[in-house]
């Protein structure tokens with residue numbers, strides 16, 4: 356045992372519900388048995404010190420291409436642009452969302468107390484202090500929500516505590532960025548009137564608004580109308596890797612100003628300066644983004660946003676069981692225990708407590 360195991364790791368984004376309950380291959384795997392498939396299962400979470408995180412419900416645009424609006428480039432390509440995905444049918448989105456949520460609640464029940472869907476900051480703090488994995492129910496895109504916000508009220512009562520305004524496609528509220536490298540996140544119009552109404556609805560209920568995937572105008576419109584800290588659950592730094600999915604310096608400054616946080620995405624294509632989707636990428640590339648954010652806006656505003664089960668991980672990290680390697684790499688780069696506590700969980704706890712208001 357190393358001292359890593361004493362630091363509970365809370366993470367900004369995983370797609371395990373998609374890989375367990377909405378499998379593309381048609382061959383679901385068990386969450387409770389260790390396999391080499393995907394990046395997350397309960398035994399590997401325990402090995403890696405994973406204490407909790409945002410569990411995403413995501414409705415795929417096109418199942419044939421893994422949800423992406425086209426075929427993603429191979430690992431040698433340094434410049435690409437996928438078309439922006441079409442908007443989803445909201446009724447279809449709601450059906451799939453309910454299926455994935457049911458999956459989350461079944462997983463909670465089957466875990467016999469090992470996993471808990473948390474709804475308040477006190478519950479989150481309590482589970483992190485015990486041996487229970489905390490799951491924050493998150494929607495990656497607002498397609499399942501109607502403009503009158505009836506679904507938002509109901510999903511909130513069911514446990515929804517975090518909502519991404521858009522995935523990388525348009526919806527009634529906001530517009531996401533297309534997958535493009537190199538490229539600016541300023542790719543189109545900002546929030547609609549319904550989008551501003553949704554921001555207010557999230558503020559009123561205490562639902563975290565996630566600004567991952569949204570375009571830059573949508574980011575600024577949200578910054579101008581939300582009274583909660585600005586949060587990006589899984590992205591990187593544009594100055595380190597000029598992907599449309601990464602954050603400009605101005606955006607980082609606004610996140611600091613609002614006392615928000617960035618969860619650094621481990622996807623190699625959003626880490627590497629050349630944008631290549633190359634698994635043979637060192638763990639130190641994650642540290643490069645963390646360093647940049649910590650230096651520019653402070654250690655209190657950077658955290659993890661792995662994208663486990665939804666992206667290409669650095670080979671040396673592998674999966675969630677590899678998290679102690681990342682902590683050791685950070686230590687070797689000069690991060691002390693206090694800094695590691697901030698990054699691994701304290702920053703997320705502070706922002707969630709402020710946002711949820713309970």
Ligand SMILES: [Zn+2]
Pocket residue numbers: 495567568589665
């Ligand atoms: Zn994502």
